[in-house]
Structures are given as C-alpha cells and as structure tokens.
Amino acid sequence: MLGGRPPAxxxxxxxxxxxxxxxxxxxxxxxxxxxxxxxxxxxxxxxPYACPVRTPLGIVAPTLFNSHDMWTVNEVFCRRDYxxxxxxRTVVDIGSNIGISALYFLTxxxxxxxxxxxxxxxxxxxxxxxxxxxxxxxxxQESAVAPVAGRxxxxxxxxxxxxxxxxxxxxxxxxxxxxxxxxxxxxLELIPAIDVLKIDTEGTELEILGAIRPELxxxxxxxxxxxxxxxxxxxxxxxxxxxxxxxxxxNRALSA
Numbered sequence: 205m206l207g208g209r210p211p212a213x214x215x216x217x218x219x220x221x222x223x224x225x226x227x228x229x230x231x232x233x234x235x236x237x238x239x240x241x242x243x244x245x246x247x248x249x250x251x252p253y254a255c256p257v258r259t260p261l262g263i264v265a266p267t268l269f270n271s272h273d274m275w276t277v278n279e280v281f282c283r284r285d286y287x288x289x290x291x292x293r294t295v296v297d298i299g300s301n302i303g304i305s306a307l308y309f310l311t312x313x314x315x316x317x318x319x320x321x322x323x324x325x326x327x328x329x330x331x332x333x334x335x336x337x338x339x340x341x342x343x344x345q346e347s348a349v350a351p352v353a354g355r356x357x358x359x360x361x362x363x364x365x366x367x368x369x370x371x372x373x374x375x376x377x378x379x380x381x382x383x384x385x386x387x388x389x390x391x392l393e394l395i396p397a398i399d400v401l402k403i404d405t406e407g408t409e410l411e412i413l414g415a416i417r418p419e420l421x422x423x424x425x426x427x428x429x430x431x432x433x434x435x436x437x438x439x440x441x442x443x444x445x446x447x448x449x450x451x452x453x454x455n456r457a458l459s460a
Contacts, residue, residue, distance in 0.1 A: 418440075422455070426454050
C-alpha cells in the first residue's frame with residue numbers, strides 16, 4: 205500500500221497525464237506543498253488537519269479528517285476534476301460530503317451560490333464547519349438525491365467518502381431522498397439556468413441523470429458525473445468528455 209492505495213491503483217494513476225498537471229499545481233495551490241504532498245502521496249500526518257489551500261478569493265483551510273479527505277482536496281483543487289470555471293454563479297452539488305467541492309465552487313468568485321445535498325449527518329456537520337463564513341451563499345439539505353423522493357437504505361463507512369444508496373459497506377442508515385426533478389425545479393424557479401450540476405453518489409449518477417425531465421436538463425450548462433467508465437452516449441444537445449472517472453457534459457446551446 206502507498207498512502208493507503210493498492211499498488212494496482214498507484215500504477216493506473218501513474219499513467220494519467222492530468223495527475224502530473226495536478227502535481228505541478230500543488231506548488232501553487234498549497235502554501236505548504238511538501239507537507240501536502242506527503243499527506244497525499246504517502247498518507248503521512250495526523251488528523252483532524254486544517255489544510256490551507258489558495259483560491260481566487262484567498263487562502264481557505266478546510267478541516268480534513270483522514271487521508272481520503274486529502275485525496276478529495278487534491279482531486280478538486282489541484283487535478284480540477286470539476287473544471288476551473290470562475291464565472292459560475294449557480295451550482296447544484298449532489299453528494300457534497302464534507303463540503304470540499306462546495307468550497308471549491310464558492311471560492312471561484314464572490315457571486316456563486318450553491319445548493320448542496322448530503323444525507324450523512326456526520327458529513328453535514330463537517331460540511332457546515334468547513335463552509336463557515338459562506339452561509340449567505342449556500343443552502344444545505346440533509347438528504348440524498350434520487351430519481352424520486354422516499355426513504356432508502358444508505359451504506360456508510362468510516363472515511364465518509366464512499367457510502368451511497370445500495371452500497372454494501374456492512375453498515376447502513378435509513379435516509380430521506382428528494383427527487384432530482386424537485387431539486388432542479390426549485391432552483392430553476394429562482395434563476396434562468398444552472399451553471400454547474402455535480403453528481404457524485406457512488407453508483408446512482410446515471411440513474412439520476414436519466415430521470416431528469418428534458419425541459420429541466422436543457423437549462424443545465426455543465427454537468428459533472430463521477431462514473432467509473434465513460435457511458436456510451438450523452439444526452440441530446442450535450443457534448444461529452446471523460447477524464448479521471450468524471451463524465452463532463454456541456455450543453456451546446458448554453459455554452460455558445
């Protein structure tokens with residue numbers, strides 16, 4: 205194991221060019237790049253840990269609770285799995301975990317507003333702490349997002365990063381779900397379009413995307429879905445790219 209990663213994963217990641225771009229960016233993103241590199245690559249360091257990160261709005265320091273959180277910070281802020289759009293004003297973040305992705309979006313500019321969904325109570329508490337000072341620009345709902353509203357069994361595990369609906373972790377909790385069309389509909393009642401829709405739900409991403417009504421999906425400019433393999437086809441009027449297990453969909457009509 206290297207930094208908590210299996211050798212096969214290390215070998216696979218070593219072949220991906222964007223990881224070298226992330227390595228290059230670490231010097232600029234982290235005020236303490238050597239310490240951050242040791243934590244990321246080798247799993248060194250104690251937790252909880254306030255991780256300083258440079259952003260367009262200045263340095264922020266989210267509290268991380270394990271090396272898995274450090275991986276998330278590096279994937280989001282250095283590898284830029286969710287792009288680097290500094291003009292995004294409206295973000296819907298499904299599967300917000302402890303708020304790392306939300307913090308990334310909120311620090312691209314001072315006008316961005318985010319709607320966040322996270323069903324695990326411990327994660328929600330950590331999310332709110334990590335987003336202290338941004339309360340006027342985000343709303344967080346303690347629920348999962350699914351094709352339809354209801355109650356479901358949700359797998360949880362110690363890192364807090366890999367749980368999900370139907371995920372077999374050996375431990376489950378029951379959580380409420382809100383339907384994706386309700387989520388998007390409520391936001392789109394307030395603004396004309398959603399700049400970023402991020403879905404990271406550990407296995408139900410494509411099911412959620414497929415349940416979105418066409419008239420709502422047409423008002424989403426860019427979507428990021430965490431999936432293991434590139435799907436065979438993209439929704440109508442969207443261009444697709446696949447990188448770092450993230451399926452990126454760009455609405456041709458809204459991106460022009």
